[in-house]
Amino acid sequence: MKNLIKILFLFLGLTIFKAQQTTIETVKYEDLEKRIQKENDKLLVVNFWATTCAPCVKELPHFMEINEKYKDNPQFKMILVSLDRLVDKERVLKFIKNKNIRAEVILLDDIKRMNTWIPRFEKNWDGNIPVTIFYKNGEKVHFNDGEMSKEELEQTITKNL
Template identity: 80%
Template sequence: MKNLIIILFLIIGFTAFKGQTTVSPIKYEELEKRIQQESDKLLVVNFWATTCAPCVKELPHFMEVNNQYAGNPRFKMILVSLDRMVDKERVLKFIKNKNLTAEVILLDDIKRMNTWIPKFEKDWDGNIPVTIFYKNGAKVHFNDGEMSKQELENTISKNL
């Protein structure tokens, strides 16, 4: 009985802590390097914030699709939070509460937005959500605004 209780405790403990427990704050240059490092994949990069209603609305679709492709070595999804550094704990709580399975990065570079936004896409006006798709390190699709699950799946299947 004692062993059963220990095993049950371990299972509950591992289940409670699955998922991301930290958020890496990075600058634009580091994010750019990460995108280039994933050059052998279709990389889906979604820019969002916890305070953005359309962002929060589309995230469950992104997680469904991310889970579909979880075993595919040619696919990766990164969620780039544009929340402020002082809101890092809120982002972590959000990740846990919403069961975000994709990697979440906190882009701590808000003061230079006008510099890095046009480097991602010249037509990006700074609004979120925005999703950029890269294949072999090159941008293949830019989506300005909320994406439906169908739009996300279609863009992935067309480029994977």
């Protein structure tokens, strides 16, 4: 009986873990913009990346380490915005699972309008990734174009938290 209960709890735990790893919200630019404004009581770190971008993938472990450090701080939130194509959603989900990504990941399905929404996020953004934008109280406080080191990420968060 004890073994049956252990197996049941193991199965239930794996089912819950799998459910957490197999969902990713797909949004348009306007949805992301509203989401940023909604998180106005936090330091919000928004990282734009893609699974096919080597510098993006290289910096993700730093983001995960910092996210883990601040995850219990109610004044902090990290969102990873995948710019992968919608048809690659399954690949993104596998990547999240394989790399043990713990921050919230959303898929921005708005590639056709990039020339419209990129300058709305940052007029100096040339469209290359990775890009990280920091918001405090709904206002942009820092824009980082390119890969961030763990130290740069930590310093920017500490300065603005």
